[in-house]
């Protein structure tokens with residue numbers, strides 16, 4: 039018999055209403071549930087009418103799983119969903135935040151702070167497009183990106199996930215990343231209605247709503263204390279850009295605004311984002327965030343469900359305790375403690391996204407896209423992004439006859455030193471294969487370290503010595519042999535609270551390596567970090583200093599610029615402080631005394 043919601047020629051709102059009218063309460067609440075891959079068996083998907091499955095950071099079907107292994111897993115889950123009474127497809131989500139970064143052999147792009155340094159919106163759009171293709175290569179139609187945080191304090195462990203401290207720069211990059219991931223919204227597309235342009239694009243997620251980058255002292259998930267005016271001036275504008283570009287989903291922040299947990303902030307989620315800004319996609323929680331609005335977590339869980347659903351949450355990321363969530367929510371609706379029209383609104387929004395993105399017509403992964411994973415053209419875009427993200431902060435000492443950079447490719451002998459010279463894990467940072475990332479070279483698959491890139495760039499007659507931690511006395515004997523040294527040091531990989539840091543010093547033995555090597559050999563220091571660090575005490579030792587941020591797998595982007603095939607064009611996306619006791623200190627503050635100001639960057643021409 040004719041089933042309206044299955045007819046793609048019907049208007050989306052009519053398909054939504056028709057399907058909603060056929061659903062039981064259990065089927066509705068199943069759609070509101072997002073569970074973790076590890077327990078998303080076909081039985082669970084069928085029994086709970088699960089609406090969404092996610093890979094938490096590092097959650098993969100198998101170590102070094104190929105694109106086809108990913109697709110097989112998702113296909114099995116999807117077929118289970120399609121077997122349910124109404125055949126509503128699941129939407130599978132993952133954190134593809136700098137490429138499809140959980141996946142072995144994926145192209146790993148620079149993290150957002152580096153993209154902010156490029157000041158190149160069309161590049162960011164192309165990165166979004168490439169990321170969408172690499173996600174679809176693994177059968178994944180939904181990414182929890184872009185993070186549109188405006189990081190106001192680099193002590194925050196997630197500052198590298200923020201494009202900038204400057205709201206307008208974040209807005210510019212947000213518009214372009216959303217468009218790259220989801221596709222260009224058609225002309226006259228109504229503001230706020232979600233849009234995904236077909237099966238090579240993915241649904242995006244603007245996160246973490248709102249003020250995640252404004253917490254006190256940068257403490258992750260903590261309290262953002264601001265006037266409402268300043269919250270709307272500094273942290274809200276990127277969400278308006280995302281909504282205008284048809285963002286499909288918005289993820290709520292663990293943090294609080296003036297002491298109110300964002301996950302139960304009805305005024306901001308419903309009154310502001312949904313009603314005033316007309317966001318028509320779905321609002322999703324962060325991981326176990328309903329549990330975590332209380333301390334200790336999961337206290338009064340029954341009540342927390344009521345508070346968060348009433349605040350405007352539509353989909354709940356309940357990786358493990360979905361049975362309790364579903365039972366509690368069904369009970370509260372049946373007893374009238376949670377209104378059915380709130381549930382209907384949530385489910386309508388979820389269905390609207392699934393219909394819009396064509397999930398009902400195209401529910402299954404497309405094996406023809408396997409080759410998109412780690413494709414050379416994506417690596418070329420990533421390499422371009424690395425080139426444009428590098429910020430040159432010093433280029434020669436006072437009185438030098440000539441600048442230090444670009445380096446000569448024809449030097450007889452050079453030294454490469456430091457913990458970040460030959461370490462892909464350090465180069466990629468957090469959210470890489472594993473949630474926290476990991477130092478070392480056996481994680482990401484295809485990639486080029488800074489050392490490997492340097493070796494490829496120099497002439498075949500150049501000897502390249504790599505000593506990760508040179509001994510000062512040994513070096514003193516051989517220093518004269520080296521025309522110059524490249525010292526790559528910085529931060530180990532980290533994610534979220536593990537990255538919170540109140541002193542922001544360069545981790546040992548970085549400072550010692552800088553002093554030892556640069557004290558004996560002309561040196562350029564590459565700082566590989568998720569944010570500005572304390573460098574003032576060491577700058578005088580250096581002949582040149584480059585902020586490289588977290589460049590990802592395409593290390594040749596670094597050598598391209600070091601050796602002058604391309605000029606330096608990057609500009610600081612955030613203020614470089616002198617000392618941490620100045621923090622928070624942002625461009626535009628009355629008291630502004632940086633080592634290097636927001637927007638600073640020495641430019642050079644290609645040699």
Ligand SMILES: OC[C@@H]1[C@@H](O)[C@H](O)[C@@H](O)c2nc(-c3ccccc3)cn21
Pocket residue numbers: 093094095133182245324325534
């Ligand atoms: O990976 C899903 C989301 C991600 O999109 C969010 O940006 C991030 O805040 C986040 N933290 C956890 C997470 C935190 C602690 C333990 C386990 C998982 C999970 N997630």
